[in-house]
Amino acid sequence: MRSVAMLDLRGEYKIFREEIRAAVEHVLESQQFIGGPAVAELEDAIRARYGVGYAIAISNGTDALLCALMALSIGQGDEVILPSFTFFATAGAVWRVGAKPVFVDIDPRTFNFDPERVSEAVTPRTRAIIPVHLFGQCADMDAINATAKGHGLKVIEDAAQAIGATYNGRFAGKLGDVACLSFYPTKNLGGFGEGGMILTDDGEFATVARQLRNHGESQRYHHDRVGGNFRLDTMKAAILLVKLRHLEEFTRRRQHNAARYDELLNGSSVTTPYVAYGHQPVYHQYSILSDRRDELISFLRDRSVATGVYYPVGLHRQRCFASLGYGPGSLPITEQSCSRIVSLPCHPMLGEDDVRYVASCIREFERTEQRPSGSGHRPSAPFRSRL
Template sequence: MNIPFLDLKAQYQTIRQQVLRSVEQVLESCEFILGPNVSAFEQEIAKYLGVKHAIGVGNGTDALVLILDALGIGPGDEVITTPYTFFATAECVSRLGAKPVFVDIDPTTLTIDPKKLKQAITTRTKAVIPVHIFGRAAEMSAIMDIANRHGLFVVEDACQSMGAEIEGKKLGTFGNAGAFSFFPTKNLGAYGDGGLVVTDDDELAERVRMLRAHGSKVKYHNELIGYNSRLDEMQAAVLRVKLRYLNEWNSRRRQIALEYNKLLKDLPLQLPDPGDKGEHVFHLYTILTDNREELRVYLKSRGVETGVYYPTPLHLQPAYADLGYRKGDFPVSESACERNLSLPMYPELTDEQIHYVAQAVRVFFEERGA
């Protein structure tokens, strides 16, 4: 049996006619930039997330950059985040001339450790970017408490966690603003690039809207030095179709993860913690194992594709050599990078495929006497 790591074609077949109809309507209208689908999607996703403002932008990276820029983050400022994330989380800080400061992760949730966050705050710290990694919620109550006591902005990197919630609130809505990605592989993915900024702050929302369109409210009248970062009308049309299925797809992801956890529970693996209050929407199902490379090769020989997210922590990336971090500075993040392996995860996975993957993992360890 051959099981892909991700099968976007399977999902497309379930919504094909609706997508084609929506795309055709865009083509017939010839309204391609900030048209009615973008406006409608912004309203629909704002209602879904329970926020006042949802602003479609070019991609998830731009969402982070625009938020930080709108908050006035720049040279001389420090922004605290985790080294166990995609490069863009810190890249956006550097792009604005500020300095990313890293804090290690919690070994269970793999999100930023609030207990270590306080130690990294200095007089130059202006913001914190918690990352809801793989769809798992960071400890937002503790993070917000620390940020409020120190007067820090909180910008949630929710690019992998669309639809997850804790305490009755969707992730991305706890801080000053949240950033989402609609990269095609995401739980709510477009058929190209796309991103979203969400906030309840009217002034911040206005600045982000201006920044995404060259710093202007009115065409040819530029009040700020901005960007060209707008959600595409075609992508908005696709996302409007997909949004109707998001809860159903996320529910299936949780079911798959719980089945994986049940089938793999007695093996020498660290399984992902699903939380008990809907904290996880399993953008990825990521295990930790000391046998990562051997297991990956073995699964490939059995037709099972896997992924590694991420092989190198940000503090050890060549681009951040000038920050002066060394191997051993963040041992939990470094261990996660060395041991993580993501198994196939998408709503269209069948029970037969899930059991095949789990059985292959089990046989690997049984053959090694585990």
């Protein structure tokens, strides 16, 4: 039986193994493991590619968010508006600087911020908005920026899943005041270990963020502020530079796979991703909705097709945020999405036969629900594990 995984990092590695070995060898020969030319080159390459003024390499995407909030002096007594339907780091960073996360609901079609809910959530304590470009599609940034401008708020893009995505022809990372990227190994630009980056056009902010990255040092052993060790290792930067050369091709492959799924699942009972007008997503995930999500997952698992659930529980319902008082049903679209969403394999190494196989399994699953009642068919039967 064919087997389809959510990712094929070993397969990807084969493509650039020699380039990576050369880059690693170069760092080993230099014996410089912190800072150095590779970090500066990676910052320059990303800055130039996405047309931003400043790029600051950071230890990981979570630290990038934390460092950005610190550089904006957001803390105790401040509120930050963000979606609940996102990875934990978005809210964790807000909490860790002492600010209050204010969760708002999403657009059911894009899974991104509902701009109307965002503007309703603004209070005199609000300092910033964090739109998350979930699954690689940008949030509705014009509406969010308009709200921010009207109230003097900062916009921090959480672009961890969206490197290379565009919105009205502009890149993710160039759409707010500050943006944060993640190079976690499963991300579209995945490193060999943890990694992240802050992007901005604001020179003053960039200077502060650079200092915070290095314990708030303005010059050696002189600390203007308290920061952290948010540095990206030289070795990781050198490897990311190699992978960056292949990113556009890999993104095209993801987009191609997504387009094939769109065609093959057209008219089926699952809801395929909605691409809003003017958006070009990079399909960090290809996420569909199904009323029988859990049955579909086990049906696919029995046919050796891996899936992922991003995310099974909204952040507003996490125990650590219970004191914020969001009860069940407080963000209904988020909660419905948590119970209906499932991501299909869409990675760059997927072949046409893999995509066809996954789609045909979903079609087969669908036929199990279309059998007329009274035919003797028991709905649960096809979902028992196969021999």
